[in-house]
Amino acid sequence: MAKERFQSFGLATPPALDVIPADEAVALLKSGKATRNALLAYGNGRSYGDSCQNEAGMVVDMRPLDRIRAFNAETGVIEAEAGVLLSEIIAHAAPYGFFPAVVPGTQFVTLGGAIANDVHGKNHHRRGTFGCHVESFTLLRSDGRTHYCSATDNERLFAATIGGMGLTGLILSASIRLMRVPSLDIVETATPFRDLGEFFELAEAADQANEYVVAWIDQLAGGHGRGRGLLFTGNHAEHGSHVALRAGGNLSVPFQPPFNVLNRPFLTAFNAAYRWKKGRSTAPRQVGYQGFFFPLDGVGNWNRLYGPNGLFQHQSVVPEDVARRAVPALLAAAKRAGQGSFLTVLKRFGSIRSPALLSFPRPGFTLTLDFPNRGRATLALLKELDHITVEAGGAVNPYKDARMGDDVFAASFPEWQCLEAIRDPGFMSSFWARTAKKLEAGCGAAEAAE
Template sequence: MAGERFQSFGLATPPALDVIPTDDAVALLKSGKATRNALLAYGNGRSYGDSCQNEAGMVVDMRPLNRIRAFNAETGVIEAEAGVLLSDIIAHAAPYGFFPAVIPGTQFVTLGGAIANDVHGKNHHRRGTFGCHVESFTLLRSDGRTHYCSATDDARLFAATIGGMGLTGLILSASIRLTRVPSLDIVETATPFRDVGEFFELAEAADRANEYVVAWIDQLAGGHRRGRGLLFTGNHAEHGSHAALRAGANLSVPFQPPFNVLNRPFLTAFNAAYRWKKGRSTAPRQVGYQVFFFPLDGVGNWNRLYIALLWLRSEGALALAPVAGAVLMMAEFGDAARAATPDLLCSALFLGGLFAYVRGREVATATLLFLAFMARPDNIVFLAIFAILLVAFRQRAWGELAGFAASLVAYFAISHWAQHPGWWPHLWFFSIEQHYNMDGFDPPFSAVAYLRAFAASLVRAISLNSWVGVSVLALAGWYAASRAGFKLDHRAGILLRHWSLACWRSSPSSRSTTPASIFPI
């Protein structure tokens, strides 16, 4: 399991860190020493949300349980271990004229996962869910006992486990009843519809006449085209192939793009092209089962395409985006950054403190921000800005406030001990003028003088530096994220405002002799 990432298919949650092999998990459960929430089965990671994650304990890699134990070619009942993929079941049963009664949109789902999630298919109107065709299964629970469950044996546990998301125990093996089909090929018909109203009219008749029915709707179409789409119907071909095709991807997305590939302009063009291609002919056509059921299985890691911005929805991820930008800013000052060891130490500690803040880890936030201050005491300015924003927006983040309070007390002690000029020269030093040291630096203690100097240096900074371009790019990125439907939570919003103030704090330093990049936001 070394190097594997046990992640949800939606990539919206961090991958599981604690993974236990199947044999070890079985031994732990049979010993009766497994604690509450200790284990959760992990199949092939095709769940979109966090259902296959277990922050409170460990996930169990079920894929080694991948044997097909028995198959009755007369009844179509197949018994297999929980880690067997549906693609393996199709390949095993196809030569005998059998096919899963219910199949989801991917064949790369484990048998145990299909039961635990009670998946559905394109024939829900006729066959119901996957669980309707489960004959029995063996379930290992935390009491150390292995239960044989069916509709007549331990029926309550049987019902609770189907669709139980793995919370009733580990499914070790199961028997399901397949359905007999004339061939694996599908006779598919695509029927365009103008709007949702027409769809419902077509769907009622389609449900009665066809085994499989599914609709595609162009959700980006507006005006009189709103709600348009295609209704696909399908039935197993009377004369077709019984050969299961190789289950694998012909193409693959090698990496996750750094930007949202599936943006509105691209999707608008794609939807128009897809509707034209699929809807140009309403005549029935015979296609392979993989084309009809699993069109996206042919592209490996295709989920990376539409996940490029989905990470922003996870907790604190959008707030960490400015931090990533700050790291790039630091990299711009290569020689200075490499020479300034305290600055880099301060940056590392601040990054840790910000991460702890957006994750709600208050003790870690207070500790790391205080240590960052101790590495560079002059960064009390940033902690003060942060604290002011938290108070102004009534954010109960006592970790940052405690870190600031401790730093403030230490700041006055350090200033007195080191004969430091005080907070006002520090503020002026950071936002108006910067020098190698502050010997003899005594700016006027006047808000009017400060604002005049700030305005003058801001004009010079805009004319000399690239902050205008950076701001335009930032606003464009922010607009794109907003259009994509991503919203800041309260903590992330405060951190973004803090980052913005810090950037504008840096920009006016027109007479700086060192780059204003001490604090990495």
């Protein structure tokens, strides 16, 4: 049997070599003997970049912490250990008429990972980020102490841990508020748009009228079809299922092919077929929640289709007042580079503030692009996308990143030093080492020169 590889989902960064089970990590931390930069929690490996890797130390396999401890069927507050998957929370709460207020694009994230990455979904304009619905959590730090954190208890640790990429300690368990829904099913509408200008005209009204809104862009379309796509809206159906389906589909990619299957000819054909299938009718249709929220979960190990070099995901957010210029510029840069994105998603972030010290979502429009890793050519494109984003006053998502420079991180998150100040010295990630710690070293050198 092949040894399990603790990799990021993008498969473009080296796997973790040193892995420690959660119970051993807890014992080590409680003893107060954890060394500097020794640990980092690893949930279910759905982060695309190296924020879930710790090249300098060990990663902690959190999946054994998988118990749901309590659920209040009146209030929708659920308490669970950090390794519980979102799919398991959905299955537990659905019969009582509750659903997570915020879900990302996969249900196979752990509770601890959802908090540490302050994940967002298709309803940021209505519900904010995942962190907005965290009641409390317990955090074990390398001084051996366990801290109960909430908006009123250990407030600084609470804010720093939400969106803190696992750098403030080990989340052991958490309580979150779910939202009451009439059913799990979604009434979905797909509205075709001819170009980005038409999308922007539709976006605000769609947000005002719907719980969930997201757009798919045919990134490879040229000529008169440039910027075309489909605007999906959704709301929970008044009458539908309250039973969670078995997580995942029947299809799986059994091995990693020696080349990228998702090449340009495939993507061109796929985009045309997808646009025809989803956009042929604008009438509302009732669909299952898994197909609406987690379409890619239906194919196990789909990331293997990118071949041995993996993929990079680039997610940016730009302010609303410059989005009509910046979003087309981002798409044009990718097209000039001849790079095809398998999944290109555009949506609007609202103004609901996260309780997190660092959080990626902010008012504006966010664009997500997936690129096969073609080495220097792809890295050069990603650097250009970073430049366009930062010049527009936007930010690049660190939770999905595997290569951004420290300058881009500082421009995206000028408050990074606040997290560094409260970071547990026993915890480190490969991402933090190549961005924040490099910035800190530069600051120290500058001060010494003065």
